[in-house]
Amino acid sequence: MKTENIFFLLFLMASILTKAQNNASVEKSNNNIQIGAVGVWFNNESKLAGQFVLRTEIGLYTEIVAGNGxxxxxxxxxxxxxxxxxxxxxxxxxxxxxxxxxxxTIKTSYRSDIFEILHDRGKGAENSISFVPKWGIRRNLGKYFNYELGIGFGYLTFFDQKYFTVFDANGPVVDLHFRIGINL
Structure with a gap:
């Protein structure tokens, strides 16, 4: 009798766990800090529906300018x-x-020149906004770490440009990212 009860409980628990996995959905709220080749960001993903989240993010992006640092x-x-x-x-x-x-996703980013960390005054940040439809993957590395890869093509526009270079023109933009992060 006792062995039958144990098997029944194990079967019941396995059924519940399988059912929970079949109804997988995004988490209610998810925070993390990520670092990538062009900056560092803090973000939050808030659940909108079963497979949809709204990701809000603030960070520091980096540009390396030839000859200026x-x-x-x-x-x-x-x-x-x-x-x-x-x-x-x-x-x-x-x-x-x-x-x-x-x-x-459709990534909408606003880059500001409200403050800058500069190596040289030759070129600095520009106020701009971009709209980029993207595809990507997010995976976990153990319990506390994650990584993301993504690629997208969209449009970038500048406001009140101070520095004009070949790469600082309104128009199509490619957004490629690779980030490693810490789950908070």
Missing amino acids: FFMAPELTLEPRWYYNIKKRGKKGKNTSKNAANFF
Whole structure:
């Protein structure tokens, strides 16, 4: 009798866990700090619906300018994300915590010259806004770390330009990112 009860409880727990994985969805709120090749960011993802989040982000982006060194300036980002395969990953028993899944997004970023960390005064930050539809993946590295890869093509426009170079023109832009982060 006792062995039958143990097997029944194990079966019941396995059924509940399997059912929970099949209904995988994004987390209610998710914070992390990420660092990439062009800056450092703090972001929050807040659940809108089963597979949708609103990601808000503040950070410092970096540009390296030939002959002038580098500068860092603030960037604000707002992006709705659709983690389109989070349910599929959950059904396969893969880790979906902290929204570990593939996503589509429309990244809207505002870069400001409100303050700058400069190496040289030859070139600094420009006020600009960009709209970039992107595809990406987010995965966990253990319990506390994550990484993201993404690529997108969109449009960038500048406001009140101070520095005019070949790379600082209104128009199409490619957004490629690779970041490693800490889950908070």
